Amino acid sequence: MKRSVIDILDLSTEEIEELIATAQDIIERPAGYARACAGKKLATLFFEPSTRTRLSFEAAMYELGGNVLSVTDAATSSASKGESVADTARTVSCYADIIAMRHPKEGAALVAANAASIPVINAGDGGHCHPTQTMADLLTIRREKGAFSGLTIGLCGDLKFGRTVHSLINAMARYPDNRFVLISPEELKLPSYVKKDVLRERGIPYDQTTDLEAALPRLDVLYMTRVQRERFFNEEDYLRLKDSYILDAAKLRAAKKDLCVMHPLPRVNEIAADVDADPRACYFKQVLNGKYMRMALIMKLLKEAAQ
Ligand code: NCD
Numbered sequence: 001m002k003r004s005v006i007d008i009l010d011l012s013t014e015e016i017e018e019l020i021a022t023a024q025d026i027i028e029r030p031a032g033y034a035r036a037c038a039g040k041k042l043a044t045l046f047f048e049p050s051t052r053t054r055l056s057f058e059a060a061m062y063e064l065g066g067n068v069l070s071v072t073d074a075a076t077s078s079a080s081k082g083e084s085v086a087d088t089a090r091t092v093s094c095y096a097d098i099i100a101m102r103h104p105k106e107g108a109a110l111v112a113a114n115a116a117s118i119p120v121i122n123a124g125d126g127g128h129c130h131p132t133q134t135m136a137d138l139l140t141i142r143r144e145k146g147a148f149s150g151l152t153i154g155l156c157g158d159l160k161f162g163r164t165v166h167s168l169i170n171a172m173a174r175y176p177d178n179r180f181v182l183i184s185p186e187e188l189k190l191p192s193y194v195k196k197d198v199l200r201e202r203g204i205p206y207d208q209t210t211d212l213e214a215a216l217p218r219l220d221v222l223y224m225t226r227v228q229r230e231r232f233f234n235e236e237d238y239l240r241l242k243d244s245y246i247l248d249a250a251k252l253r254a255a256k257k258d259l260c261v262m263h264p265l266p267r268v269n270e271i272a273a274d275v276d277a278d279p280r281a282c283y284f285k286q287v288l289n290g291k292y293m294r295m296a297l298i299m300k301l302l303k304e305a306a307q
Pocket of ligand 1: 124133163164220249264265266
């Protein structure tokens with residue numbers, strides 16, 4: 001049966017484990033998967049800029065022996081003529097077997113999923129969710145920290161508009177004994193719906209602070225984020241806030257020896273280049289892990305759709 005993934009919560013914790021196990025098997029024996037999606041087509045519909053996510057989906061499909069159709073720019077698609085997301089999704093269902101879609105509007109992926117006759121994967125809908133980035137983040141945390149529980153997780157930067165942050169909190173809140181440290185300027189605090197519905201509702205401990213350096217020594221994971229310029233109403237606010245936090249090698253001296261420094265990328269100034277050689281820097285590992293998790297997800301959804 002056709003199933004879409006719009007939110008990380010569309011996948012149960014058992015399914016996350018299953019996808020991680022598949023991704024780990026792909027890492028160990030990639031040749032075993034080289035024909036897994038032969039004859040199948042992935043359509044990537046990206047109505048917002050992307051390097052990693054789109055190429056990661058496309059590389060994932062090619063490594064599974066499948067093919068790719070791609071819309072890389074809203075301006076050159078019929079969206080620019082006023083076509084609705086629902087009509088685009090119906091149309092693409094006639095050409096492809098599965099869709100990965102990124103769109104600037106919150107809820108667009110859900111609209112597409114309701115209209116499409118094939119599975120839709122949300123590759124980011126406005127400031128809302130980004131479930132496959134979270135899958136990349138989860139595999140990274142599992143490989144680096146060995147577990148999803150008992151962690152103090154710092155999230156730093158644009159917690160208001162950062163969709164990767166919202167999805168990661170939803171995912172990590174399902175595991176026991178985690179605590180969150182929310183580090184942001186006043187204006188970019190985590191939306192109250194996430195705080196209330198996810199953290200307070202489940203009694204998960206969290207602190208809010210504006211001070212990265214003070215929080216750093218107690219963190220097991222530090223998830224840095226870019227200030228999301230494209231979601232600001234005015235450029236002045238963006239310019240004032242964009243360099244609120246810059247992690248560098250000097251600041252990292254105060255951190256735990258086994259801290260895992262993450263970033264969904266692209267980075268602007270949030271992490272100085274002098275951190276890149278530090279063994280605690282995990283952001284390029286996230287990129288690679290994202291491809292393996294997307295391979296696992298594409299296979300799972302295509303298999304379910306065929307049943
Ligand atoms: C993120 C996104 O698009 O939300 N990028 C990504 O997919 N890796 C983060 C960002 O753009 O800042």
